[in-house]
Amino acid sequence: MNAPLPFDREALRRAAGEIVANVTELAARGWTPATSSNFSRRIDAQHAAITVSGRDKGRLTEDDIMVVDLEGQPVATDRKSSAETLLHTQLYKRFPEVGCILHTHSQNQTIASRLFAGAGHMRLDGYELLKAFSGNDTHEAEIVVPVLPNSQDMHTLAAQVDALLDRRPMWGYLIDGHGLYAWGTDMAEARRHLEAFEFLIGCELELRKLQR
Numbered sequence: 001m002n003a004p005l006p007f008d009r010e011a012l013r014r015a016a017g018e019i020v021a022n023v024t025e026l027a028a029r030g031w032t033p034a035t036s037s038n039f040s041r042r043i044d045a046q047h048a049a050i051t052v053s054g055r056d057k058g059r060l061t062e063d064d065i066m067v068v069d070l071e072g073q074p075v076a077t078d079r080k081s082s083a084e085t086l087l088h089t090q091l092y093k094r095f096p097e098v099g100c101i102l103h104t105h106s107q108n109q110t111i112a113s114r115l116f117a118g119a120g121h122m123r124l125d126g127y128e129l130l131k132a133f134s135g136n137d138t139h140e141a142e143i144v145v146p147v148l149p150n151s152q153d154m155h156t157l158a159a160q161v162d163a164l165l166d167r168r169p170m171w172g173y174l175i176d177g178h179g180l181y182a183w184g185t186d187m188a189e190a191r192r193h194l195e196a197f198e199f200l201i202g203c204e205l206e207l208r209k210l211q212r
């Protein structure tokens, strides 16, 4: 008889279904080119459901979702989770309230990460859509989006994210030449944050073109 799983199968099934349904929509917007991007959903205090590494996100199925513990180790499978798993699990470990993490590679995100890499951040201020970010209720606010140098060493990237989080609360960050991480307490909030980042980053890029 197989040993019982250390997580609830029904919770995994629900999380996998939610990830596939939402990622299919995000892929249809062109935000997950060439097998890029990865997505996860907390399933309990010690486990998260996350996309398997290397999958085409426009053709994702529930079989492409696996479970990792919060140290980033696969659970009850020998499949390889996202290469960026540690960037997900570090947030689940640090913030018990975080329930969903979305990482995309849209063209806006990638271009802005290059443009603002030197400054180390980009500023979003004066927009009504800033109210899409939880905890903000006015356009008279400023959201600073950090831009981290890219690295293939996830421990290095995770340490830099932790240092940023020690300084200020945030709902997302950019990685230079790479893409955006956004998160929330659940899929709806994470998607709202992701869409607000994407739209406002696009506004800033367009404004720069018009101001030339």
Ligand SMILES: CSCCC(=O)C(=O)COP(=O)(O)O
Pocket: 034, 035, 036, 037, 038, 051, 052, 053, 054, 055, 081, 082, 083, 084, 103, 178
């Ligand atoms: C082809 S994109 C390079 C990897 C990457 O940045 C990404 O977001 C997808 O990696 P994963 O291991 O999650 O497939």
Ligand SMILES: [Zn+2]
Pocket: 036, 037, 038, 084, 103, 105, 178, 179
């Ligand atoms: Zn990536």
